[in-house]
Amino acid sequence: MAxxxxxxxxxxxxxxxxxxxxxxxxxxxxxxxxxxxxWLVVTLVVIYLILSKIALPRIASVLAERQGTITNDIAAAExxxxxxxxxxxxxxxxxxxxxxxxxxxxxEAKAEMQAEVDLAMKKADAEIAAKSAESEARIxxxxxxxxxxxxxxxxDAAREVVSVLDIDxxxxxxxxxxxxxxxx
Amino acid sequence: xxxxxxxxxxxxxxxxxxxxxxTGMGGxxxxxxxxxxxxxxxxxxxxxxxxxxxxxxxIGIAFSEALGIFSFLVALLLMFAV
Amino acid sequence: xxxxxxxxxxxxxxxxxxxxxxxxxxxxxAVLAISALMVFGTRGRAVVPSRTQSxxxxxxxxxxxxxxxVAGKDGVKYFPYIMTLFLFIVFANFLGLIPMSFTTTSxxxxxxxxAMAVFLSVTILGFVKHGASFLQLFWISSAPLVLxxxxxxxxxxxxxxxxxxxxxxxxxxxxxxxAVIKVFAAFGAVVAIAxxxxxxxxxxxxxxxxxxxxxxxxxxxxxxxxxxxxxxxxH
Numbered sequence: 001m002a003x004x005x006x007x008x009x010x011x012x013x014x015x016x017x018x019x020x021x022x023x024x025x026x027x028x029x030x031x032x033x034x035x036x037x038x039w040l041v042v043t044l045v046v047i048y049l050i051l052s053k054i055a056l057p058r059i060a061s062v063l064a065e066r067q068g069t070i071t072n073d074i075a076a077a078e079x080x081x082x083x084x085x086x087x088x089x090x091x092x093x094x095x096x097x098x099x100x101x102x103x104x105x106x107x108e109a110k111a112e113m114q115a116e117v118d119l120a121m122k123k124a125d126a127e128i129a130a131k132s133a134e135s136e137a138r139i140x141x142x143x144x145x146x147x148x149x150x151x152x153x154x155x156d157a158a159r160e161v162v163s164v165l166d167i168d169x170x171x172x173x174x175x176x177x178x179x180x181x182x183x184x
Numbered sequence: 185x186x187x188x189x190x191x192x193x194x195x196x197x198x199x200x201x202x203x204x205x206x207t208g209m210g211g212x213x214x215x216x217x218x219x220x221x222x223x224x225x226x227x228x229x230x231x232x233x234x235x236x237x238x239x240x241x242x243i244g245i246a247f248s249e250a251l252g253i254f255s256f257l258v259a260l261l262l263m264f265a266v
Numbered sequence: 267x268x269x270x271x272x273x274x275x276x277x278x279x280x281x282x283x284x285x286x287x288x289x290x291x292x293x294x295x296a297v298l299a300i301s302a303l304m305v306f307g308t309r310g311r312a313v314v315p316s317r318t319q320s321x322x323x324x325x326x327x328x329x330x331x332x333x334x335x336v337a338g339k340d341g342v343k344y345f346p347y348i349m350t351l352f353l354f355i356v357f358a359n360f361l362g363l364i365p366m367s368f369t370t371t372s373x374x375x376x377x378x379x380x381a382m383a384v385f386l387s388v389t390i391l392g393f394v395k396h397g398a399s400f401l402q403l404f405w406i407s408s409a410p411l412v413l414x415x416x417x418x419x420x421x422x423x424x425x426x427x428x429x430x431x432x433x434x435x436x437x438x439x440x441x442x443x444x445a446v447i448k449v450f451a452a453f454g455a456v457v458a459i460a461x462x463x464x465x466x467x468x469x470x471x472x473x474x475x476x477x478x479x480x481x482x483x484x485x486x487x488x489x490x491x492x493x494x495x496x497x498x499x500x501h
Contacts, residue, residue: 061311
Protein backbone atom coordinates (compact mmCIF):
# COMPACT_ATOMS: atom_id res chain seq x y z
CA MET A 1 0.00 0.00 0.00
CA ALA A 2 2.67 2.47 1.00
CA UNK A 3 4.63 3.87 -1.82
CA UNK A 4 7.59 1.93 -2.97
CA UNK A 5 10.75 3.20 -1.43
CA UNK A 6 12.01 6.08 -3.41
CA UNK A 7 15.48 6.14 -4.79
CA UNK A 8 16.24 9.22 -2.68
CA UNK A 9 14.88 7.95 0.60
CA UNK A 10 18.17 8.03 2.45
CA UNK A 11 17.26 11.26 4.25
CA UNK A 12 14.79 9.39 6.39
CA UNK A 13 14.63 6.07 8.14
CA UNK A 14 11.18 5.46 6.68
CA UNK A 15 10.08 5.45 3.11
CA UNK A 16 6.99 7.49 3.95
CA UNK A 17 8.82 10.76 4.54
CA UNK A 18 11.16 12.35 2.08
CA UNK A 19 12.90 15.64 2.83
CA UNK A 20 10.45 16.44 5.60
CA UNK A 21 7.29 16.03 3.57
CA UNK A 22 5.01 13.08 3.18
CA UNK A 23 5.19 10.69 0.29
CA UNK A 24 1.76 9.37 -0.48
CA UNK A 25 -0.78 9.19 2.32
CA UNK A 26 0.80 9.16 5.78
CA UNK A 27 -2.21 7.22 6.99
CA UNK A 28 -1.15 4.24 4.93
CA UNK A 29 2.45 4.14 6.06
CA UNK A 30 2.85 0.69 7.59
CA UNK A 31 6.04 1.70 9.40
CA UNK A 32 4.04 3.78 11.84
CA UNK A 33 1.26 1.34 12.56
CA UNK A 34 2.87 -0.47 15.53
CA UNK A 35 3.66 2.82 17.24
CA UNK A 36 0.15 4.19 16.81
CA UNK A 37 -1.49 0.95 17.87
CA UNK A 38 0.69 0.64 20.95
CA TRP A 39 0.00 4.18 22.14
CA LEU A 40 -3.67 3.88 21.31
CA VAL A 41 -4.00 0.79 23.46
CA VAL A 42 -2.12 2.48 26.30
CA THR A 43 -4.34 5.55 26.01
CA LEU A 44 -7.58 3.61 25.93
CA VAL A 45 -6.59 1.50 28.91
CA VAL A 46 -5.61 4.59 30.89
CA ILE A 47 -8.85 6.38 30.02
CA TYR A 48 -10.86 3.28 30.85
CA LEU A 49 -9.18 2.94 34.24
CA ILE A 50 -9.63 6.63 35.04
CA LEU A 51 -13.26 6.56 34.06
CA SER A 52 -14.30 3.27 35.61
CA LYS A 53 -12.31 3.66 38.84
CA ILE A 54 -12.75 7.35 39.62
CA ALA A 55 -14.89 9.46 37.35
CA LEU A 56 -17.98 7.41 36.58
CA PRO A 57 -18.70 6.15 40.13
CA ARG A 58 -18.21 9.68 41.39
CA ILE A 59 -20.59 11.20 38.88
CA ALA A 60 -23.06 8.39 39.43
CA SER A 61 -22.98 8.99 43.19
CA VAL A 62 -23.36 12.74 42.70
CA LEU A 63 -26.33 12.20 40.42
CA ALA A 64 -27.87 9.71 42.84
CA GLU A 65 -27.29 12.09 45.73
CA ARG A 66 -28.88 14.93 43.80
CA GLN A 67 -31.80 12.70 42.93
CA GLY A 68 -32.13 11.81 46.60
CA THR A 69 -31.91 15.44 47.66
CA ILE A 70 -34.51 16.44 45.14
CA THR A 71 -36.80 13.63 46.24
CA ASN A 72 -36.30 14.59 49.87
CA ASP A 73 -36.91 18.23 49.14
CA ILE A 74 -40.05 17.37 47.24
CA ALA A 75 -41.20 15.20 50.14
CA ALA A 76 -40.41 17.98 52.61
CA ALA A 77 -42.25 20.46 50.45
CA GLU A 78 -45.16 18.05 50.26
CA UNK A 79 -45.12 17.73 54.03
CA UNK A 80 -44.99 21.48 54.50
CA UNK A 81 -47.82 21.86 52.07
CA UNK A 82 -49.78 19.27 54.03
CA UNK A 83 -49.03 21.16 57.24
CA UNK A 84 -50.08 24.40 55.66
CA UNK A 85 -53.34 22.93 54.48
CA UNK A 86 -53.86 21.44 57.93
CA UNK A 87 -53.27 24.83 59.48
CA UNK A 88 -55.65 26.33 57.01
CA UNK A 89 -58.27 23.74 57.91
CA UNK A 90 -57.73 24.46 61.62
CA UNK A 91 -58.08 28.16 60.95
CA UNK A 92 -61.25 27.55 58.99
CA UNK A 93 -62.58 25.40 61.78
CA UNK A 94 -61.71 28.01 64.38
CA UNK A 95 -63.41 30.62 62.26
CA UNK A 96 -66.51 28.50 61.90
CA UNK A 97 -66.48 27.76 65.62
CA UNK A 98 -66.17 31.42 66.42
CA UNK A 99 -68.99 32.18 64.07
CA UNK A 100 -71.32 29.59 65.62
CA UNK A 101 -70.23 30.75 69.08
CA UNK A 102 -71.07 34.30 68.14
CA UNK A 103 -74.40 33.20 66.79
CA UNK A 104 -75.05 31.19 69.91
CA UNK A 105 -74.12 34.12 72.16
CA UNK A 106 -76.30 36.40 70.14
CA UNK A 107 -79.17 33.94 70.35
CA GLU A 108 -78.57 33.55 74.08
CA ALA A 109 -78.51 37.28 74.59
CA LYS A 110 -81.66 37.57 72.58
CA ALA A 111 -83.29 34.81 74.59
CA GLU A 112 -82.15 36.42 77.84
CA MET A 113 -83.45 39.72 76.77
CA GLN A 114 -86.65 38.08 75.68
CA ALA A 115 -86.90 36.43 79.05
CA GLU A 116 -86.24 39.71 80.82
CA VAL A 117 -88.78 41.42 78.69
CA ASP A 118 -91.22 38.63 79.35
CA LEU A 119 -90.52 38.85 83.04
CA ALA A 120 -90.97 42.59 83.05
CA MET A 121 -94.06 42.18 81.00
CA LYS A 122 -95.40 39.60 83.43
CA LYS A 123 -94.51 41.77 86.37
CA ALA A 124 -96.19 44.69 84.78
CA ASP A 125 -99.20 42.56 83.99
CA ALA A 126 -99.27 41.28 87.52
CA GLU A 127 -98.96 44.79 88.89
CA ILE A 128 -101.66 45.96 86.61
CA ALA A 129 -103.80 42.99 87.62
CA ALA A 130 -103.11 43.69 91.32
CA LYS A 131 -103.90 47.35 90.92
CA SER A 132 -107.08 46.63 89.05
CA ALA A 133 -108.04 44.01 91.62
CA GLU A 134 -107.40 46.52 94.38
CA SER A 135 -109.43 49.15 92.68
CA GLU A 136 -112.13 46.61 92.04
CA ALA A 137 -112.02 45.65 95.67
CA ARG A 138 -112.29 49.27 96.61
CA ILE A 139 -115.12 49.70 94.15
CA UNK A 140 -116.79 46.65 95.63
CA UNK A 141 -116.19 48.03 99.10
CA UNK A 142 -117.55 51.34 98.02
CA UNK A 143 -120.48 49.51 96.51
CA UNK A 144 -121.09 47.47 99.61
CA UNK A 145 -120.52 50.62 101.64
CA UNK A 146 -123.10 52.33 99.49
CA UNK A 147 -125.48 49.39 99.88
CA UNK A 148 -124.96 49.49 103.62
CA UNK A 149 -125.52 53.19 103.53
CA UNK A 150 -128.65 52.67 101.48
CA UNK A 151 -129.78 50.03 103.97
CA UNK A 152 -128.94 52.35 106.86
CA UNK A 153 -130.78 55.16 105.17
CA UNK A 154 -133.70 52.81 104.42
CA UNK A 155 -133.65 51.54 107.98
CA ASP A 156 -133.50 55.07 109.35
CA ALA A 157 -136.22 56.13 106.98
CA ALA A 158 -138.32 53.12 107.88
CA ARG A 159 -137.81 53.80 111.57
CA GLU A 160 -138.74 57.47 111.07
CA VAL A 161 -141.79 56.39 109.13
CA VAL A 162 -142.74 53.85 111.81
CA SER A 163 -142.22 56.41 114.58
CA VAL A 164 -144.28 58.88 112.69
CA LEU A 165 -147.00 56.27 112.30
CA ASP A 166 -146.55 55.53 116.01
CA ILE A 167 -146.30 51.86 115.47
CA ASP A 168 -144.11 50.11 117.89
CA UNK A 169 -141.87 47.91 115.93
CA UNK A 170 -138.75 46.24 117.02
CA UNK A 171 -135.54 47.49 115.43
CA UNK A 172 -134.57 44.05 114.36
CA UNK A 173 -137.82 43.55 112.54
CA UNK A 174 -137.33 46.81 110.71
CA UNK A 175 -133.85 45.95 109.62
CA UNK A 176 -134.96 42.47 108.50
CA UNK A 177 -137.74 43.99 106.48
CA UNK A 178 -135.36 46.55 104.97
CA UNK A 179 -132.92 43.82 104.15
CA UNK A 180 -135.60 41.88 102.39
CA UNK A 181 -136.71 44.89 100.42
CA UNK A 182 -133.17 46.03 99.58
CA UNK A 183 -132.30 42.55 98.42
CA UNK A 184 -135.51 42.17 96.57
CA UNK B 185 10.43 8.70 -24.44
CA UNK B 186 7.49 6.40 -24.82
CA UNK B 187 7.78 5.36 -21.21
CA UNK B 188 7.77 8.99 -20.10
CA UNK B 189 4.69 9.72 -22.14
CA UNK B 190 2.96 6.70 -20.69
CA UNK B 191 3.79 7.89 -17.15
CA UNK B 192 2.44 11.32 -17.91
CA UNK B 193 -0.76 9.90 -19.36
CA UNK B 194 -1.04 7.61 -16.36
CA UNK B 195 -0.66 10.55 -13.98
CA UNK B 196 -3.29 12.50 -15.85
CA UNK B 197 -5.66 9.58 -15.75
CA UNK B 198 -5.07 9.24 -12.02
CA UNK B 199 -6.20 12.81 -11.45
CA UNK B 200 -9.14 12.35 -13.78
CA UNK B 201 -10.11 9.24 -11.82
CA UNK B 202 -9.79 11.13 -8.56
CA UNK B 203 -12.09 13.82 -9.89
CA UNK B 204 -14.58 11.26 -11.11
CA UNK B 205 -14.51 9.54 -7.74
CA UNK B 206 -15.52 12.80 -6.10
CA THR B 207 -18.86 12.75 -7.96
CA GLY B 208 -19.82 10.03 -5.51
CA MET B 209 -19.81 12.63 -2.78
CA GLY B 210 -22.71 14.34 -4.53
CA GLY B 211 -24.72 11.16 -4.10
CA UNK B 212 -23.90 11.11 -0.41
CA UNK B 213 -25.00 14.74 -0.17
CA UNK B 214 -28.34 13.86 -1.79
CA UNK B 215 -28.70 10.90 0.54
CA UNK B 216 -27.98 12.88 3.70
CA UNK B 217 -30.32 15.62 2.58
CA UNK B 218 -33.03 13.06 1.91
CA UNK B 219 -32.64 11.50 5.33
CA UNK B 220 -32.73 14.81 7.20
CA UNK B 221 -35.52 16.23 5.07
CA UNK B 222 -37.73 13.22 5.63
CA UNK B 223 -36.94 13.24 9.30
CA UNK B 224 -37.89 16.88 9.51
CA UNK B 225 -41.16 16.49 7.62
CA UNK B 226 -42.04 13.53 9.79
CA UNK B 227 -41.06 15.43 12.91
CA UNK B 228 -43.24 18.37 11.95
CA UNK B 229 -46.20 16.08 11.41
CA UNK B 230 -45.73 14.32 14.71
CA UNK B 231 -43.46 16.37 16.96
CA UNK B 232 -44.04 14.16 19.97
CA UNK B 233 -42.40 11.17 18.30
CA UNK B 234 -39.48 13.18 16.93
CA UNK B 235 -37.23 13.12 19.97
CA UNK B 236 -37.10 9.33 20.07
CA UNK B 237 -36.00 9.08 16.45
CA UNK B 238 -33.10 11.53 16.52
CA UNK B 239 -30.64 8.72 17.16
CA UNK B 240 -32.05 6.75 14.24
CA UNK B 241 -31.65 9.80 12.04
CA UNK B 242 -28.01 10.13 13.01
CA ILE B 243 -27.42 6.47 12.25
CA GLY B 244 -28.99 6.96 8.84
CA ILE B 245 -26.88 10.03 8.22
CA ALA B 246 -23.78 8.12 9.25
CA PHE B 247 -24.54 5.27 6.85
CA SER B 248 -25.23 7.45 3.86
CA GLU B 249 -22.36 9.77 4.66
CA ALA B 250 -19.96 6.84 4.91
CA LEU B 251 -20.42 6.15 1.22
CA GLY B 252 -19.45 9.70 0.36
CA ILE B 253 -16.41 9.32 2.56
CA PHE B 254 -15.55 6.13 0.71
CA SER B 255 -15.57 7.92 -2.63
CA PHE B 256 -13.45 10.68 -1.12
CA LEU B 257 -11.06 8.03 0.11
CA VAL B 258 -10.87 6.49 -3.34
CA ALA B 259 -9.99 9.92 -4.70
CA LEU B 260 -7.26 10.36 -2.09
CA LEU B 261 -5.90 6.90 -2.77
CA LEU B 262 -5.75 7.64 -6.49
CA MET B 263 -3.95 10.91 -5.93
CA PHE B 264 -1.46 9.87 -3.28
CA ALA B 265 -1.17 6.15 -2.93
CA VAL B 266 -1.50 4.55 -6.35
CA UNK C 267 -0.61 15.98 3.90
CA UNK C 268 2.39 16.77 6.08
CA UNK C 269 0.16 17.38 9.08
CA UNK C 270 -0.47 13.64 9.34
CA UNK C 271 3.19 12.62 9.56
CA UNK C 272 4.16 10.73 12.69
CA UNK C 273 7.36 12.19 14.16
CA UNK C 274 9.39 11.05 17.14
CA UNK C 275 9.16 13.62 19.90
CA UNK C 276 12.79 13.65 20.97
CA UNK C 277 14.61 13.75 17.67
CA UNK C 278 15.75 10.84 15.60
CA UNK C 279 14.06 9.31 12.62
CA UNK C 280 13.30 5.78 13.56
CA UNK C 281 9.76 5.11 14.76
CA UNK C 282 9.79 1.95 16.84
CA UNK C 283 6.60 0.67 18.39
CA UNK C 284 7.60 2.15 21.74
CA UNK C 285 9.01 5.47 20.54
CA UNK C 286 7.26 8.48 22.07
CA UNK C 287 5.92 10.33 19.04
CA UNK C 288 3.48 13.11 18.40
CA UNK C 289 0.84 10.37 18.55
CA UNK C 290 1.87 9.84 22.16
CA UNK C 291 1.82 13.55 22.88
CA UNK C 292 -1.66 14.21 21.55
CA UNK C 293 -3.13 11.06 23.02
CA UNK C 294 -1.63 12.04 26.38
CA UNK C 295 -3.17 15.46 26.01
CA ALA C 296 -6.51 13.80 25.33
CA VAL C 297 -6.10 11.75 28.51
CA LEU C 298 -5.20 14.91 30.42
CA ALA C 299 -8.21 16.75 29.07
CA ILE C 300 -10.52 13.86 29.93
CA SER C 301 -9.14 13.65 33.46
CA ALA C 302 -9.44 17.41 33.82
CA LEU C 303 -13.08 17.26 32.85
CA MET C 304 -14.22 14.03 34.44
CA VAL C 305 -12.01 13.83 37.54
CA PHE C 306 -10.75 17.32 38.34
CA GLY C 307 -14.00 18.94 37.26
CA THR C 308 -16.09 16.77 39.55
CA ARG C 309 -13.80 16.97 42.59
CA GLY C 310 -16.34 19.10 44.45
CA ARG C 311 -19.01 16.38 44.28
CA ALA C 312 -21.38 19.30 44.66
CA VAL C 313 -25.09 18.73 44.71
CA VAL C 314 -25.42 22.05 42.95
CA PRO C 315 -22.78 21.55 40.23
CA SER C 316 -20.12 23.96 39.09
CA ARG C 317 -19.83 24.67 35.38
CA THR C 318 -17.22 22.00 34.69
CA GLN C 319 -19.07 19.47 36.78
CA SER C 320 -22.30 20.07 34.94
CA UNK C 321 -20.50 19.50 31.63
CA UNK C 322 -19.13 16.22 32.97
CA UNK C 323 -22.60 15.25 34.18
CA UNK C 324 -24.04 16.23 30.83
CA UNK C 325 -21.57 13.94 29.03
CA UNK C 326 -22.33 11.15 31.47
CA UNK C 327 -26.08 11.51 31.07
CA UNK C 328 -25.81 11.83 27.29
CA UNK C 329 -23.84 8.61 26.80
CA UNK C 330 -25.74 6.76 29.51
CA UNK C 331 -29.09 7.56 27.93
CA UNK C 332 -27.76 6.61 24.50
CA UNK C 333 -26.57 3.23 25.74
CA UNK C 334 -29.82 2.62 27.58
CA UNK C 335 -32.01 3.65 24.65
CA VAL C 336 -30.15 1.84 21.90
CA ALA C 337 -28.61 -1.22 23.54
CA GLY C 338 -31.31 -1.77 26.13
CA LYS C 339 -31.21 -2.20 29.90
CA ASP C 340 -28.72 -5.09 29.79
CA GLY C 341 -26.36 -2.99 27.69
CA VAL C 342 -25.79 -0.59 30.58
CA LYS C 343 -23.15 -3.02 31.86
CA TYR C 344 -20.92 -2.03 28.95
CA PHE C 345 -21.45 1.70 29.48
CA PRO C 346 -17.86 2.43 30.70
CA TYR C 347 -16.38 0.96 27.50
CA ILE C 348 -18.58 3.06 25.29
CA MET C 349 -17.94 6.11 27.46
CA THR C 350 -14.20 5.51 27.04
CA LEU C 351 -14.46 5.31 23.27
CA PHE C 352 -16.76 8.32 23.05
CA LEU C 353 -14.67 10.57 25.26
CA PHE C 354 -11.43 9.56 23.59
CA ILE C 355 -12.79 10.26 20.11
CA VAL C 356 -14.41 13.55 21.12
CA PHE C 357 -11.26 14.86 22.74
CA ALA C 358 -8.91 13.56 20.06
CA ASN C 359 -11.11 15.21 17.40
CA PHE C 360 -11.32 18.52 19.23
CA LEU C 361 -7.61 18.58 20.05
CA GLY C 362 -6.93 17.84 16.40
CA LEU C 363 -8.78 21.02 15.49
CA ILE C 364 -6.19 23.14 17.27
CA PRO C 365 -3.92 24.63 14.60
CA MET C 366 -0.54 22.89 14.24
CA SER C 367 -1.80 19.93 16.21
CA PHE C 368 -1.84 16.28 15.24
CA THR C 369 -5.14 14.47 14.79
CA THR C 370 -4.74 10.96 16.12
CA THR C 371 -8.21 9.90 15.00
CA SER C 372 -7.46 10.78 11.39
CA UNK C 373 -5.23 7.74 11.17
CA UNK C 374 -6.80 4.56 9.91
CA UNK C 375 -4.48 2.53 12.14
CA UNK C 376 -6.07 4.11 15.21
CA UNK C 377 -9.69 3.94 14.15
CA UNK C 378 -9.30 0.49 12.64
CA UNK C 379 -8.02 -0.85 15.95
CA UNK C 380 -10.97 0.64 17.80
CA ALA C 381 -13.43 -0.63 15.22
CA MET C 382 -11.87 -4.09 15.18
CA ALA C 383 -11.93 -4.18 18.96
CA VAL C 384 -15.62 -3.32 18.92
CA PHE C 385 -16.32 -5.83 16.15
CA LEU C 386 -14.42 -8.69 17.77
CA SER C 387 -15.71 -8.10 21.27
CA VAL C 388 -19.27 -7.79 20.05
CA THR C 389 -19.02 -10.96 17.97
CA ILE C 390 -17.44 -12.91 20.82
CA LEU C 391 -20.02 -11.53 23.23
CA GLY C 392 -22.80 -12.65 20.90
CA PHE C 393 -21.46 -16.18 20.67
CA VAL C 394 -20.82 -16.37 24.42
CA LYS C 395 -24.31 -15.14 25.28
CA HIS C 396 -26.31 -17.03 22.68
CA GLY C 397 -24.04 -19.77 21.34
CA ALA C 398 -24.93 -20.93 17.86
CA SER C 399 -28.29 -19.20 17.95
CA PHE C 400 -26.39 -15.94 17.51
CA LEU C 401 -26.27 -16.95 13.84
CA GLN C 402 -30.01 -16.28 13.67
CA LEU C 403 -28.95 -12.67 13.26
CA PHE C 404 -28.25 -13.57 9.64
CA TRP C 405 -31.30 -15.81 9.14
CA ILE C 406 -34.23 -13.43 8.90
CA SER C 407 -37.19 -15.58 9.85
CA SER C 408 -39.74 -12.97 8.85
CA ALA C 409 -38.66 -13.08 5.20
CA PRO C 410 -40.05 -15.60 2.66
CA LEU C 411 -38.14 -18.86 2.67
CA VAL C 412 -36.84 -18.40 -0.88
CA LEU C 413 -35.27 -15.08 -0.07
CA UNK C 414 -33.67 -16.12 3.17
CA UNK C 415 -30.38 -17.56 1.80
CA UNK C 416 -29.86 -14.45 -0.34
CA UNK C 417 -30.64 -12.20 2.58
CA UNK C 418 -28.33 -14.27 4.75
CA UNK C 419 -25.46 -13.68 2.32
CA UNK C 420 -26.19 -9.98 2.22
CA UNK C 421 -26.42 -9.82 6.01
CA UNK C 422 -23.14 -11.67 6.43
CA UNK C 423 -21.37 -9.37 3.99
CA UNK C 424 -22.78 -6.28 5.67
CA UNK C 425 -21.78 -7.72 9.03
CA UNK C 426 -18.18 -8.08 7.98
CA UNK C 427 -18.12 -4.69 6.29
CA UNK C 428 -19.11 -3.09 9.61
CA UNK C 429 -15.60 -2.62 11.04
CA UNK C 430 -14.39 -1.26 7.72
CA UNK C 431 -17.07 1.38 7.44
CA UNK C 432 -16.95 2.00 11.17
CA UNK C 433 -13.26 2.88 11.08
CA UNK C 434 -13.04 4.55 7.70
CA UNK C 435 -16.01 6.80 8.49
CA UNK C 436 -14.24 8.38 11.43
CA UNK C 437 -10.76 8.55 9.92
CA UNK C 438 -12.11 9.69 6.56
CA UNK C 439 -14.20 12.44 8.08
CA UNK C 440 -11.32 13.76 10.12
CA UNK C 441 -8.86 13.53 7.26
CA UNK C 442 -11.32 15.05 4.79
CA UNK C 443 -11.98 18.04 7.01
CA UNK C 444 -8.31 18.75 7.56
CA ALA C 445 -7.50 18.20 3.88
CA VAL C 446 -10.24 20.62 2.82
CA ILE C 447 -8.96 23.25 5.23
CA LYS C 448 -5.47 22.64 3.82
CA VAL C 449 -6.73 23.12 0.28
CA PHE C 450 -8.37 26.44 1.17
CA ALA C 451 -5.24 27.46 3.05
CA ALA C 452 -3.24 26.86 -0.12
CA PHE C 453 -5.58 29.26 -1.95
CA GLY C 454 -4.81 31.83 0.73
CA ALA C 455 -1.39 32.34 -0.84
CA VAL C 456 -3.03 34.18 -3.73
CA VAL C 457 -3.77 37.71 -2.52
CA ALA C 458 -6.83 38.21 -4.71
CA ILE C 459 -8.80 35.36 -3.23
CA ALA C 460 -7.24 35.35 0.23
CA UNK C 461 -10.28 36.94 1.98
CA UNK C 462 -12.59 34.40 0.41
CA UNK C 463 -10.20 31.66 1.41
CA UNK C 464 -10.06 32.85 5.02
CA UNK C 465 -13.84 33.05 5.13
CA UNK C 466 -14.08 29.54 3.72
CA UNK C 467 -11.58 28.23 6.26
CA UNK C 468 -13.64 29.76 9.06
CA UNK C 469 -16.81 28.19 7.74
CA UNK C 470 -15.22 24.77 7.23
CA UNK C 471 -13.67 25.01 10.67
CA UNK C 472 -17.10 25.58 12.21
CA UNK C 473 -18.42 22.63 10.25
CA UNK C 474 -15.49 20.56 11.47
CA UNK C 475 -16.30 21.38 15.09
CA UNK C 476 -19.76 19.99 14.47
CA UNK C 477 -18.46 16.99 12.53
CA UNK C 478 -15.94 16.19 15.28
CA UNK C 479 -18.73 15.80 17.76
CA UNK C 480 -21.15 14.06 15.43
CA UNK C 481 -18.57 11.50 14.34
CA UNK C 482 -17.79 10.63 17.94
CA UNK C 483 -21.53 10.36 18.60
CA UNK C 484 -22.00 8.19 15.53
CA UNK C 485 -19.09 5.96 16.48
CA UNK C 486 -20.53 5.48 19.95
CA UNK C 487 -24.09 4.96 18.77
CA UNK C 488 -23.02 2.42 16.14
CA UNK C 489 -21.12 0.60 18.86
CA UNK C 490 -24.37 0.55 20.81
CA UNK C 491 -26.27 -0.77 17.79
CA UNK C 492 -23.74 -3.57 17.30
CA UNK C 493 -23.93 -4.30 21.00
CA UNK C 494 -27.70 -4.54 20.76
CA UNK C 495 -27.34 -7.01 17.88
CA UNK C 496 -25.06 -9.11 20.05
CA UNK C 497 -27.38 -8.99 23.05
CA UNK C 498 -30.62 -9.48 21.15
CA UNK C 499 -29.80 -11.26 17.86
CA UNK C 500 -33.40 -12.35 17.25
CA HIS C 501 -35.12 -9.79 15.11
